Amino acid sequence: MQIEILSPGILSLIQDAGRFGQHAIGLTSGGPMDPTAFKWANRLLNNDQNATAIETTVGGLKIKSHGTTRVAITGAQVDVKINGTRQPQWQSLDLTMGDELELGYATNGCRIYLAVAGGFKIEKQFSSNSTVAREGVGGLTGKSLAKGDKLDCHALICQADAHQSLPQSLRPEYNDSVTLRVIPGYQQAHFSDHEKAMFFQNEFKVSELCDRMGYRLTGPQVSCDIDGILSEGICLGAIQVPKDGQPIILMNDRQTIGGYPKMGSVLSLDLANLAQLTQGGSVKFEAITIDDAHNLLALAQHKFENSKAEPVA
Amino acid sequence: MKIQVAGENALILYFGDAVSDDVSQSIQNVANGLSRYVGGVLIDMVPSYASLMVIFNPLLTDHLKVRQLIREALKNTSQEKADGQGSVITLPAYYGLDAAPDLENLAENAGLSCQQVIDIHTAMQYRVYAIGFAPGFAYLGEVDARIAAPRLATPRKKVPKGAVAIADRQTAVYPAVSPGGWNLIGLCPVDMFNPKAKPTMPVQVGDKVQFKSIEREEFLSLGGQLINGAG
Numbered sequence: 001m002q003i004e005i006l007s008p009g010i011l012s013l014i015q016d017a018g019r020f021g022q023h024a025i026g027l028t029s030g031g032p033m034d035p036t037a038f039k040w041a042n043r044l045l046n047n048d049q050n051a052t053a054i055e056t057t058v059g060g061l062k063i064k065s066h067g068t069t070r071v072a073i074t075g076a077q078v079d080v081k082i083n084g085t086r087q088p089q090w091q092s093l094d095l096t097m098g099d100e101l102e103l104g105y106a107t108n109g110c111r112i113y114l115a116v117a118g119g120f121k122i123e124k125q126f127s128s129n130s131t132v133a134r135e136g137v138g139g140l141t142g143k144s145l146a147k148g149d150k151l152d153c154h155a156l157i158c159q160a161d162a163h164q165s166l167p168q169s170l171r172p173e174y175n176d177s178v179t180l181r182v183i184p185g186y187q188q189a190h191f192s193d194h195e196k197a198m199f200f201q202n203e204f205k206v207s208e209l210c211d212r213m214g215y216r217l218t219g220p221q222v223s224c225d226i227d228g229i230l231s232e233g234i235c236l237g238a239i240q241v242p243k244d245g246q247p248i249i250l251m252n253d254r255q256t257i258g259g260y261p262k263m264g265s266v267l268s269l270d271l272a273n274l275a276q277l278t279q280g281g282s283v284k285f286e287a288i289t290i291d292d293a294h295n296l297l298a299l300a301q302h303k304f305e306n307s308k309a310e311p312v313a
Numbered sequence: 314m315k316i317q318v319a320g321e322n323a324l325i326l327y328f329g330d331a332v333s334d335d336v337s338q339s340i341q342n343v344a345n346g347l348s349r350y351v352g353g354v355l356i357d358m359v360p361s362y363a364s365l366m367v368i369f370n371p372l373l374t375d376h377l378k379v380r381q382l383i384r385e386a387l388k389n390t391s392q393e394k395a396d397g398q399g400s401v402i403t404l405p406a407y408y409g410l411d412a413a414p415d416l417e418n419l420a421e422n423a424g425l426s427c428q429q430v431i432d433i434h435t436a437m438q439y440r441v442y443a444i445g446f447a448p449g450f451a452y453l454g455e456v457d458a459r460i461a462a463p464r465l466a467t468p469r470k471k472v473p474k475g476a477v478a479i480a481d482r483q484t485a486v487y488p489a490v491s492p493g494g495w496n497l498i499g500l501c502p503v504d505m506f507n508p509k510a511k512p513t514m515p516v517q518v519g520d521k522v523q524f525k526s527i528e529r530e531e532f533l534s535l536g537g538q539l540i541n542g543a544g
Binding site for chain 2: 020021022023024025026027029125126134135136137183184185186230231232233234235236237238255256257258262264265266267268290291293294297298301
């Protein structure tokens with residue numbers, strides 16, 4: 001049983017939860033830019049929540065099923081069509097031999113997830129399927145998906161189980177503006193109170209330089225009293241402030257070490273919302289403590305585990 | 314040593330403000346002490362010049378418990394003497410001008426002959442301080458101040474795989490074709506990163522590296538490739 005890529009659209013990548021424990025050889029973590037939407041795609045199919053799926057940015061993905069299976073599409077709001085007929089998102093959908101599924105272009109958000117029953121079966125590289133094109137690691141060939149690629153998955157013998165749908169009230173909403181909670185850290189002491197006030201009280205815009213590696217923002221200039229530091233580890237969500245004073249938020253495919261001063265890091269729950277923004281989106285920052293962050297993460301996990309998809313009548 | 318918050322699930326340990334073998338060794342010792350927790354409460358670690366970033370799973374532990382693990386690792390390693398467990402790896406390098414587009418320029422600016430630059434570069438053992446920027450990119454240091462050279466004003470779009478390079482007092486071998494602004498002084502035929510090989514990299518943080526000058530013929534016989542028009 002295979003899924004064939006008829007068109008990869010703007011950018012389609014194989015992703016699982018990410019690649020961990022490999023920073024010592026310089027490999028970054030990769031993984032889904034919006035982990036919540038990614039996990040829901042898997043949960044709607046009763047998969048392991050981190051089963052290997054496709055992340056499509058903006059849209060345009062077109063696939064053909066060479067067998068019988070189920071898929072679920074979550075994340076950014078997008079038209080989904082099977083053989084030309086519109087289908088819902090956030091719900092499991094049947095595919096049979098020869099069916100063609102096509103995504104339009106996102107109208108709200110920009111990261112779309114397509115999971116398949118049982119997950120895609122691809123040999124792992126460095127303990128993960130996550131594609132980091134810059135490193136040439138993961139996916140089928142270390143690159144983004146291309147026309148003609150064929151992805152192995154399990155054939156479903158029976159499609160009799162009720163379909164599952166995530167109730168509207170539990171679906172995330174993607175807005176054009178986000179507030180990012182920040183845990184101040186790293187070189188934050190090198191930013192004066194005035195510079196911190198500039199950073200936390202003003203609005204920034206997402207520039208055209210935004211991708212899986214980082215989101216460069218534009219806004220008031222934030223100055224640091226040092227230009228650079230000895231290169232050091234960069235964690236997910238770290239906020240680099242280079243000499244031009246325009247913050248860069250480092251995302252899943254970030255480089256693992258770097259020498260720019262950093263204000264702190266964005267809470268991962270909010271980073272997923274940033275990942276759904278495209279050029280022109282508005283960003284504000286709000287400071288929280290690391291203890292607040294731990295509480296928020298535990299709460300979000302509890303909420304996610306206790307949210308249930310509903311059978312479709 | 315001081316501990317700072319890096320992010321919701323990361324602490325960064327600063328061991329000093331300057332690059333030295335002692336600092337690097339202390340980082341290595343603490344990293345070794347913590348390594349048994351990786352895959353459990355710890356997700357990963359990033360050692361660098363004077364810091365160690367420790368990433369943990371915030372659903373299994375919290376920053377206070379991780380601070381405790383760090384203090385314990387520190388206490389246990391302070392009783393061990395820095396013993397420099399790292400191995401010494403010899404990397405062959407071909408310094409011919411057809412492999413070294415910046416060698417003449419670097420030598421001229423340094424007031425040295427090309428051969429003197431090569432002799433100085435191969436005379437020392439360098440420590441692997443950090444691995445990052447790209448998979449397999451090992452930051453080696455520190456080179457003799459006489460052959461230190463600033464990054465190019467305009468980085469190259471394409472640095473060849475295996476390029477032996479200098480930036481300030483750091484030296485490195487580019488593990489794959491990539492953009493880069495370091496001064497290229499030779500080519501190394503050894504794979505610095507091969508996903509199919511075990512180990513994936515010939516070096517790790519804490520190891521020592523010494524370059525050995527080889528002739529063109531040996532370079533080619535070791536599988537090295539000369540690409541014209543590097544840059």
